[in-house]
Amino acid sequence: xxxxxxxxxxxxxxxxxxxxxxxxxxxxxxxxxxxxxxxxxxxxxxxxxxxxxxxxxxxxxxxxxxxxxxxxxxxxxxxxxxxxxxxxxxxxxxxxxxxxxxxxxxxxxxxxxxxxxxxxxxxxxxxxxxxxxxxxxxxxxxxxxxxxxxxxxxxxxxxxxxxxxxxxxxxxxxxxxxxxxxxxxxxxxxxxxxxxxxxxxxxxxxxxxxxxxxxxxxxxxxxxxxxxxxxxxxxxxxxxxxxxxxxxxxxxxxxxxxxxxxxxxxxxxxxxxxxxxxxxxxxxxxxxxxxxxxxxxxxxxxxxxxxxxxxxxxxxxxxxxxxxxxxxxxxxxxxxxxxxxxxxxxxxxxxxxxxxxxxxxxxxxxxxxxxxxxxxxxxxxxxxxxxxxxxxxxxxxxxxxxxxxxxxxxxxxxxxxxxxxxxxxxxxxxxxxxxxxxxxxxxxxxxxxxxxxxxxxxxxxxxxxxxxxxxxxxxxxxxxxxxxxxxxxxxxxxxxxxxxxxxxxxxxxxxxxxxxxxxxxxxxxxxxxxxxxxxxxxxxxxxxxxxxxxxxxxxxxxxxxxxxxxxxxxxxxxxxxxxxxxxxxxxxxxxxxxxxxxxxxxxxxxxxxxxxxxxxxxxxxxxxxxxxxxxxxxxxxxxxxxxxxxxxxxxxxx
Numbered sequence: 145x146x147x148x149x150x151x152x153x154x155x156x157x158x159x160x161x162x163x164x165x166x167x168x169x170x171x172x173x174x175x176x177x178x179x180x181x182x183x184x185x186x187x188x189x190x191x192x193x194x195x196x197x198x199x200x201x202x203x204x205x206x207x208x209x210x211x212x213x214x215x216x217x218x219x220x221x222x223x224x225x226x227x228x229x230x231x232x233x234x235x236x237x238x239x240x241x242x243x244x245x246x247x248x249x250x251x252x253x254x255x256x257x258x259x260x261x262x263x264x265x266x267x268x269x270x271x272x273x274x275x276x277x278x279x280x281x282x283x284x285x286x287x288x289x290x291x292x293x294x295x296x297x298x299x300x301x302x303x304x305x306x307x308x309x310x311x312x313x314x315x316x317x318x319x320x321x322x323x324x325x326x327x328x329x330x331x332x333x334x335x336x337x338x339x340x341x342x343x344x345x346x347x348x349x350x351x352x353x354x355x356x357x358x359x360x361x362x363x364x365x366x367x368x369x370x371x372x373x374x375x376x377x378x379x380x381x382x383x384x385x386x387x388x389x390x391x392x393x394x395x396x397x398x399x400x401x402x403x404x405x406x407x408x409x410x411x412x413x414x415x416x417x418x419x420x421x422x423x424x425x426x427x428x429x430x431x432x433x434x435x436x437x438x439x440x441x442x443x444x445x446x447x448x449x450x451x452x453x454x455x456x457x458x459x460x461x462x463x464x465x466x467x468x469x470x471x472x473x474x475x476x477x478x479x480x481x482x483x484x485x486x487x488x489x490x491x492x493x494x495x496x497x498x499x500x501x502x503x504x505x506x507x508x509x510x511x512x513x514x515x516x517x518x519x520x521x522x523x524x525x526x527x528x529x530x531x532x533x534x535x536x537x538x539x540x541x542x543x544x545x546x547x548x549x550x551x552x553x554x555x556x557x558x559x560x561x562x563x564x565x566x567x568x569x570x571x572x573x574x575x576x577x578x579x580x581x582x583x584x585x586x587x588x589x590x591x592x593x594x595x596x597x598x599x600x601x602x603x604x605x606x607x608x609x610x611x612x613x614x615x616x617x618x619x620x621x622x623x624x625x626x627x628x629x630x631x632x633x634x635x636x637x638x639x640x641x642x643x644x645x646x647x648x649x650x651x652x653x654x655x656x657x658x659x660x661x662x663x664x665x666x667x668x669x670x671x672x673x674x675x676x677x678x679x680x681x682x683x684x685x686x687x688x689x690x691x692x693x694x695x696x697x698x699x700x701x702x703x704x705x706x707x708x709x710x711x712x713x714x715x716x717x718x719x720x721x722x723x724x725x726x727x728x729x730x731x732x733x734x735x736x737x738x739x740x741x742x743x744x745x746x747x748x749x750x751x752x753x754x755x756x757x758x759x760x761x762x763x764x765x766x767x768x769x770x771x772x773x774x775x776x777x778x779x780x781x782x783x784x785x786x787x788x789x790x791x792x793x794x795x796x797x798x
Contacts, residue, residue: 158335160278164286166335167270170230170328171290173321174237174263175297176304178206180317181257183305183454191314192250197371199250202257204367209261211363211555212356217265218272218548219404223347226273226544227338230266234329237263241322245315256318264555267294268547271531275543276339276630284484285476287535288528292468294554295520295527298433299465303458310455340630343541343672345402352404354393359552361386366559370566401668405549406542408647408664414537414613415546417604419553421488422530424601426557427564428495429523431594434565435587436461436516439506445576448584450509460513467520468527475528484529484536485608491525492601498522499595503588526601537613540661540674541632565590630676635705636669637685644669645710648687655682655696675699689714689758714758716782718789720748720768727752728793731770738763738779758782768793 158166181202184191188199213233221229240259247253267290274286308316365382372379397403409415440457442449452460478487502515531547538546572586608614637648648665652673660681663671675681678700686692691712699705716735720728733754735743743764744756759782766789767777774793 158337160282160286162335163274163277163337164282164289166328166331167273167286168289168293170234170266170332171270171293172297172300173324173328174233174260174266175294176301177237177241177260177263177297177321177325178210179298179301180305180308180321183302183458184309184314184317187309187314192248192253194250200371201250201254204364205254205258206261207367207555207559208360208363209258210264211359211552211559213262214265214268214552214555215355215405215545215548216352217262218268218544218551219352220347221269221272221544222341222343222541223345223402225338225342226269226276227332227336229544230269230273230336231329231332233262233265233269234325234332238322238325238329241318241325244318245322260321264551265548267291268551269544271535271547272544273336273339275535275540276341277337281480283535284479284528284532285473287531288472288475288479288524289469291527291531292472292524295429295468295523296465299461299468302437302461303455306455306458340632341540341543341674342632343402344632344634345666345670348397348400348402348404351393351397351400354389354396355404358386358389358393361389363556363559366563369563370570374567399667401666401670403666405545406664406666408666409538409542409546410549412537412613414608414611415534417608418530418533418537419550421492421526421601421604422550422553423557423560424597424604425492425523425526425530426554427561428499428519428557428594428597428601429527429554430558430561431499431565431590431597432464432516432519432523433461434561435590435594436464436512438569438582438587439512440509442581443576443579446574446581446584448506448587449581450512460509461516463513464516464520467517468524471521471524472528475525478525479529479532483614484532485605485614487525488529488533488608489602489605491522491529492598492605494522494525495519496595496598496602499591499598503591503595506587506591522598533608533614539663539672540630541663541672561594564593568593630674631678631701632672632674633699633701633705634670634672635708637665637671637687637708637710638669639690639713640709640711642707645687645690647689648685648708648710650708651684651686652699653682653684655680657682673699678702683708685710688760715755716758716789717753717755718791720752720754720770720776720791720793722770722774722793728768728770728774731768731793734767734769735759736765736767738765766791 185199189196217229217233237260240256244253244256247256270290271287274283278286305317361382365379369379394407397405397407437457440450440452440460444451475487498515498518505511534546534550535543568586568590569582572583573580574583637645639645646665646667646669650671650673651662652660652675654660661674663673665671680696681699683697684694685708687710690710691714693710720731722728728748729750729752731748733746733748737743743759746754746756748754761783764780764782765777766780768791769775770793776791776793778791780789
């Protein structure tokens with residue numbers, strides 16, 4: 145396979161402020177598309193001559209296509225260009241708006257909403273563009289603003305929808321997003337530069353199809369479970385199918401060159417922790433929106449509701465959206481001053497404490513709005529810090545796809561919040577006149593659940609404080625953000641027999657030792673790394689069970705990178721002797737994990753020696769059994785080096 149090439153732009157690059165403003169507006173518009181229709185749902189059955197269950201597919205369709213499109217388009221952006229995929233995504237959403245504006249029948253409107261759902265991929269692609277194009281000191285602010293667009297659009301969408309429907313035909317919600325989306329599509333093509341940071345390889349169609357199947361099944365079970373019944377065969381069947389396909393998809397990704405989602409990177413502790421926190425953050429954020437609207441809209445006769453109409457409910461949700469926008473600069477400042485880990489932990493702690501307080505302080509409009517805003521402040525801090533943490537833990541060439549998975553997991557958290565809210569409010573109700581309403585105890589249960597989710601995010605964040613993966617990115621010699629040309633080189637890591645080493649990690653540094661980028665080898669041993677220019681670099685290659693290799697290499701996108709060969713396999717070796725010091729020949733040597741799994745089995749040679757490939761670092765038990773029945777065993781700990789472990793049969797166990 146040839147080394148990848150990169151087309152560098154010759155037209156003047158836009159200023160950082162223009163890039164941030166353009167991308168943030170794109171994020172707000174696609175978020176608006178998700179929420180503008182929500183206040184209309186009670187009216188659409190009458191407008192479209194359909195049932196409420198059928199009309200709810202207008203929301204479900206957007207959720208499904210957003211979840212499916214986000215990882216797919218993010219991966220395509222890393223491979224074929226971020227601006228290109230940003231423009232394609234905006235064009236699809238504009239097409240959806242146009243279809244919705246001209247439609248009066250349910251199937252066409254569901255199709256329109258499905259096309260609009262693709263817009264969710266704008267957020268991770270926009271974050272990746274910011275990493276490539278902004279100066280390093282501007283990245284936290286840009287990322288915080290881009291992350292905040294999800295909540296800003298949602299908060300603005302509710303009152304805007306009420307105003308449009310009150311004064312115009314309901315189709316106006318599609319016309320507005322269509323016109324604004326068209327303007328932003330032109331702005332993206334004119335103002336955004338195309339990043340030269342690209343990975344190469346064939347797109348993983350099989351992985352995309354399987355992930356689509358799994359996500360569709362699981363999200364349908366979550367979003368429709370309240371209507372179909374959580375114990376119904378349809379709901380349970382979809383959940384089982386989704387989990388089964390996902391269980392098959394994960395090992396398949398490990399064997400696939402250029403996978404849709406790089407599981408090797410995703411399972412690194414630094415990345416895994418961020419993604420787990422993202423699920424918690426999505427859950428807690430959406431519970432805030434759902435419960436605040438409940439407190440504002442439920443009739444006063446319930447004993448806790450404020451009885452506001454849709455328009456005024458939307459207006460009182462604006463402060464929450466404003467908190468997100470206003471907190472973006474503050475979050476960026478905190479990230480630069482105290483680090484993204486502390487910022488994320490502080491935001492989660494604020495959410496946990498505020499949710500617990502809201503159980504007792506939700507008696508009037510002031511308390512409800514202030515509680516919602518303070519939760520929004522904490523969420524803004526988390527949403528600003530999470531992409532920064534993620535980008536510090538993944539290679540430059542994986543930025544869009546890693547953020548795509550992260551945004552998908554946040555969306556999964558919001559879907560779980562919606563399903564949980566539906567289940568709790570359906571199980572705990574009160575009757576007021578002819579109305580069946582959720583009880584206050586049910587809403588308090590949800591507040592406690594959101595507090596627990598926020599507390600879990602806080603606790604998960606504590607180990608991040610000690611992890612070097614989140615150390616501040618250096619200048620990277622221009623690989624990201626300085627507006628200078630970037631090249632992507634591709635190489636392969638092999639063993640002495642020319643077999644690929646799929647566990648290899650390649651780190652590229654300047655001759656002075658400054659970090660540039662790193663890459664994880666795929667199942668064929670291929671890796672990608674971004675460099676600022678053709679030059680000599682220090683290349684450090686490591687793989688579990690192999691002697692590391694460091695060498696100075698000239699890297700240039702025009703010249704194929706010579707294969708990096710790791711020749712020395714680390715071994716676990718030793719000699720087995722009896723009580724008199726004589727070698728024990730043909731003894732059985734078994735290595736098992738401390739948790740019980742068998743790792744390797746071999747027999748000693750004529751000198752009583754054994755030698756097996758060094759297993760991954762961890763705790764093991766080495767057992768030896770001779771032909772005459774003598775048995776010995778000892779616990780051992782394996783670290784990042786070869787080990788000699790001798791064992792004497794007939795002595796007390798060590």
